[in-house]
Amino acid sequence: MDDAIHLTYPISPDDFTRAGEASSDVKRKLKQMGVNPEAIRKVAIAMYEGEINMVIHAKGGEIRVDITPEKIIMVLDDVGPGIPNVELAMQAGYSTAPDEVRSLGFGAGMGLPNMKKYTDSMDIETTIGVGTKITMVVNI
Amino acid sequence: MDKFYHSVRLDPDLCKGCINCIKRCPTEAIRVRNGKAQINSKFCIDCGECIRVCPHHAKYAIYDRPDAIKQYEYTVALPAPSLYSQFNNLDDVNIVLNALLLMGFDDVFEVSAAAELVSEATRTYITTHRDQLPFISTACPSVVRLIRVRFPNLISHMLPLNPPVEVAAMLAVSQAMKKTGLPREKIGIFFISPCPSKVTYVKSPLGNEFSQVDRVLAIKDIYPQLLSRMKAVGKDYPEIGTSGKIGISWGRSGGESSGLLSENYLAADGIENVIRVLEDLEDQKFTNLEFIELNACNGGCVGGILTVENPYVAETKLKRLRRYMPVARTHMSQEAEELIPWTTGVQYEPVFRLGNTMMESFTRLNQVERLCKKLPGLDCGSCGAPTCKALAEDIVRGQAQETDCVYYLRENLHRLSEEVSTLADDLAAGDRGGQETLRILKEYIHRISDEMSLLDGQEDDGDKIASQSTDTSSSGTSGSEASGAEASGRTGAVRNTVHQQNTPIEEKEDS
Structure with a gap:
């Protein structure tokens, strides 16, 4: 994996206006690489959901993306409260987003389920009070 | 037909090689090389942004001269709705339409009338294809071109219906042939356009094999000629207009959407805003939207570079003009119903790929x-x-x-x-x-x-x-090649792309 393309995007907390920048940049690169549109779509949706999650729930963090000719690996590493019940969080519609976030149209409880739905594999490592690391893979 | 035909061109003699256009091009299609700008024909979407910003007027649009009218036995003018927004104190569209007849056209067919048909067809299409929501408007040719090269995942969301100008042209042709008995080539269909993007559409349409529009004239060329004739129309003139509020509203951003009689739409104008909406749409940021109306120009078609009036003033005039109009005056016929759907699909053109194969692109x-x-x-x-x-x-x-x-x-x-x-x-x-x-x-x-x-x-x-x-160049058709063809014979290059029954759009330099 030495020739993988390594990208790092810092995510600042509470900044909704910048959410989506990382996914836009990755999309642009995947299009330049000639990756099939379906894989691009999956990466775009999963990554945007992930970015928004980090903005809403965590105190920021960073997204690391590795692109190889076979797959795209996205690691979303945040400094946040952790997810107390991963099984519950994976249920569609379950949300712990505060009201002010919901009033912005976010927090529908579809974040994690969508990330799982649009990726080929998803792994969650979470520690209460420390943070969450989600690794998603989309095969090309 | 040239897949990457362009109506936005560069005059190297006027180009000073500054960086204004390269900085403002939304698809990064322009490079300054050898002291002159070059437009990459694969990246360019003919939005005309570079014409707007070039301080040296080195970018120009091509379209036809008004005297092309003499080359046909029978001519029909197709005024864009935005044309009506150019005049002060206009309270009746019929004055403009009659002035067009005085200019020498044999008949007029309002694009706004066809727009009402497209609105009706869109409403039906949305209700019968709810599983594919949302639909993106395909009326602005620059937006369609942008999606074709940059948003492969949104191609299936494009509304597969002809733009009003095409529907107007098809109906005008059939009416004129019935009325005069003349063969198709003796009839000239003239679109009076707010932008060069429509010239591109006519030469190389997407969604249809060829366009029935024969010539495209610029609103700004017709405007002075119309002014004097509008006075000559006088007070007693026949009512020939056949469109209402819905049709006229297509001239400004949000107009097409308002014709859908639904609140679940989004309307964005200005090419940078359009790109942002498309990016967000690709990330599935929006939910519960039925329709996305996108116009490359600020304010919609009233902001086209071939218009004369300030787009925001024009928008106000359009609102004032339609105030007392009926909602719609043109309704679906069986003939129109068959003409409206696209006959060909739009293919993704991955022009931004860095190499020929994925491995090469990856390495690059x-x-x-x-x-x-x-x-x-x-x-x-x-x-x-x-x-x-x-x-x-x-x-x-x-x-x-x-x-x-x-x-x-x-x-x-x-x-x-x-x-x-x-x-x-x-x-x-x-x-x-x-x-x-x-x-x-x-x-x-x-x-x-x-x-x-x-x-x-x-x-x-x-x-x-x-x-x-x-x-x-890996692709073989870089920007420099396109400009080379232009230098070796601009008119020739244009002539090659004209469809069978028509003579070409004449070159006219514009800045």
Whole structure:
């Protein structure tokens, strides 16, 4: 994996206006690489959901993306409260987003389920009070 | 038919090689090479942004001259709704329509009338295809072209219906042929357009094999001719208008959506805003939307570069004009129903791919990342590319070199002169054999002067780079090739792309 393309995007907390920048940049690169549109779509949706999650729930963090000719690996590493019940969080519609976030149209409880739905594999490592690391893979 | 036909062109004689257009082009299609701008025909979407910003009027649009009307036995004018918004105190569209007849057209067919049919067809299409929501408007040719090259995942969301101008042209042709008995080629269908993007559409339509529009005239050319004739229309004139509020509203952003009689729409105008909406749409940021209306120009069609009035003033005039109009006056017929759907699909054109295969593209993307770390990141544009990243992409495509970056060159010069000074110190201290050190010293000075000449004479050197870029371009059709064709015979290039029954759009320079 030495020739993988390594990208790092810092995510600042509470900044909704910048959410989506990382996914836009990755999309642009995947299009330049000639990756099939379906894989691009999956990466775009999963990554945007992930970015928004980090903005809403965590105190920021960073997204690391590795692109190889076979797959795209996205690691979303945040400094946040952790997810107390991963099984519950994976249920569609379950949300712990505060009201002010919901009033912005976010927090529908579809974040994690969508990330799982649009990726080929998803792994969650979470520690209460420390943070969450989600690794998603989309095969090309 | 040329897949990448363009109505937005460059006049190299007027181009000063400044960076205004490269900075503002929304698809990064322009590079300054050899002291002149070049438009990459694969990236360009004919939005006309460069025509707007060029301080030297070196960008122009091509369209027909009004006297082309003499070349047909029977002519029909198709006024765009935005035409009505250009006049002060106009309270009846019929005055404009009658003035068009006085100008010499045999008949008029309002694009706004056809727009009401398209609105009706869109409403039906949305209700019968709810599983594919949302739909993106396909009325603005620049937006369709943008999606075709940059948003492959949104192609299936494009509304597969002909734009009003095409529906108007098809209906006008059939009416004229019935009325006159003339063969198709003796009838001239003239669209009076707010923008060059429609010229592109007519020459190389997407969604249809060819367009029934024969000629495209600019609103700004027709405007002065209409003014005098509108006075001549007088107070007693026949009512020939057949459109209402819905049709007229298509001239401004949000108009097409309002014709859908639904609240679940989004309307964005201005090419940068359009791109942002498409990006968000691709990330599935929006939910519960049925329709996305996108117009490349600020304010919608009233903001087209071939109009005369300020787009926001024009929008107000349009609102005032439609105030007392009925909602819609043109309704679906069986003939129209059959004419409205697209007959061909739109294919994704991956023009932004860096290489020919995925492996090649991947390797080049990796090189771009490394180059970006090396380049200063100032996006100064001095190299002729809009950003350092764009320069890096050009370099890996073989269309530019690292030495195109003035900062890179400057650093090189610093390094060389430091080495020269070390050598000179050595020589003075007598550490080395005199002759050999002198030879090396001379060589370094040579290299410095070579690099200096790169900085001074970008023009002489640019020749080499430009010709090289055409040869090594991975795709084979780079911007330089397109501009080469233009230089060798602009009219010829246009003539090739004209569909069977028509004579070409005549070149007319515009700035």
